[in-house]
Amino acid sequence: MRILVLLGLLVAPAALAAPPEIKLKDGPARDLVKASCSTCHSLDYIQMNSVFLDRKAWDASVTKMVKAFGAPVKPEDVPRIVDYLVQNYGKADAPPAATGK
Amino acid sequence: MRTRRQFLKDVGGGALVLGAGSLFPAQARGGDPASMGPAGLPAGTLEESVLEALPGKRPLIKRTYRPVNYETPLEYFDTLVTPNDAFFVRYHLTNVPQVSAAEWKLEISGDGLEKPLTLDLATLQKDFEQVETTAVCLCSGNRRGLSEPHVPGVQWGHGAMGNARWKGVRLRDVLARVGVKKEAVEVVANGADAGVLPSLPDFVKCLPVWKATDENTLVVWQMNGEPLPHLNGAPVRLVVPGWTATYWMKHLTTLQVATQPFKGFWMAPAYRIPKGKFPVVDRFLSQETDVNMPITEMVTNSLITSPREGQRVAPGQRLEVKGIAWDGGYGIRTVEVSTDEGRSWRAADLGEDLGRFSFRGFSHAFTPEQKGAQVVLAKATNRIGGSQAFELVFNPAGYHNNVVSKVTLQVG
Secondary structure, eight states: OHHHHHHTSOSBOOOOOOOOOOOOOOOTTHHHHHHHHTTTSOTHHHHHTTTOBOHHHHHHHHHHHHHTTOOOOOGGGHHHHHHHHHHHHBOOOOOHHHHOO | OOOHHHHHHHTTHHHHHHTSOOSSOSOOOBOOGGGGSOTTSOHHHHHHOEEEEOTTSOEEEEEETTTTEEEOOGGGGGSSSOOGGGSOEEOSSSBOOBOOTTTOEEEEEOTTBSSOEEEEHHHHHHHSOEEEEEEEEEOTTTTGGGOSSOOSSOOOOSOSEEEEEEEEEEHHHHHHHHOBOTTOOEEEEEESOBOSSTTSOOOEEEEEHHHHTSTTOEEEEEETTEEOOGGGTSSOEEEOTTBOGGGSOSSEEEEEEESSOOOOTTTTTSSEEETTSSOOOOOOGGGOOSSEEEOOBOOOEEEEEESOTTOEEOTTOOEEEEEEEEOSSSOEEEEEEESSTTSOOEEOEEOOOOOTTSOEEEEEEEOOOSSEEEEEEEEEEETTSOBOBSSOOOOTTOOOOOBOEEEEEEEO
């Protein structure tokens, strides 16, 4: 803090304190999802991005959070997180015949 | 040199943040779903959004709490200039420190300038010619929530934009003071906001030297005659008229004049549009790849603000169709309105001209005769012939949605 004040940058470091708690849907990995995602962003990001992402898209989102943003997630937890998001906030996968690829 | 993120880490970023006053005072939250944005937004978005007032702001549409992303409700676009306390709020990173105007400093350095310089606000205000311009500040992702199919990201409706009078000095005058070398290619801007983890890419953006030294690109401290609101970039931010808001760095603290292209997450892979899909003029060549390019100027666009979607009107009653139009800084030439689903178009009256970077108001009177659904369309064209799309040009980040404006009224 002393360094910050000396720099004259952060005079009153007011920031975004705890917003209202957002309740995620019940599910086996809910607490894991909460712990993994809420360090960096509020959980309304999940509901906001529903319901339109399929498994591939949720997987891509979680991978981006881990690889590009350094989300504190163990590699073995990624599939559980993706499963939870697909089951509770995801779109059913398109039938194979209709996907085209 | 230590980065801001390292400072935050050093002092325990989490404690710093949580120890501060809440931005979310206890108060009634609410709003009916219809006022949470157009029906085309994802269902989950409409459910989780609420009307809520941040400090210094009127109730805006909350999309996300942290980072803060709040959208301006439609009614504030009834006026050409958006009030400061209704202006949208958009952050990529959670920590938005209060930077005191008295202690603010801008550090300008880099291998592309002759001599580094540190400026305070008093010097900025005293040593350079002050200018004021009215310009649209529009989030690149505005209307992302209307993409078909939907794409991940903040699901904005129509209101991640605003129009304001910005007062400051020309960035080119400031850069003249440090002496930009011939070899310089980009000017890299950073602000005081920071993420909660050191791993989060700091929000840093760059401009090509030609745009940074355009006479319209400003370093501003005032918005609509008042100091910049905290959540719109106080004490000093960049204003890059014509270009989307991603370049308008808030809480500006450093500029680097660089001889090599800047590499950072928020330049690539973020904020990219596919090459060849949009009628944009401005190129940012040092940042282009074979397949995509950074988003640059806004595409020509409009928004019908009155009457409202779904509004019930009486047959034979004269109606005034009103709205706003804008573009990438060439200026709006015409806005046309169609009341027969696009078969014919009539020129609307254009309102006051606040300059080529501003919203331009339009109005057109007509009288619906037939009972039933009445579609009203509006289409803007700018001074270089750029117009709006009839069909969405899909792209993975949901940018540049400028499909012709449409409302459907219920007559009878």
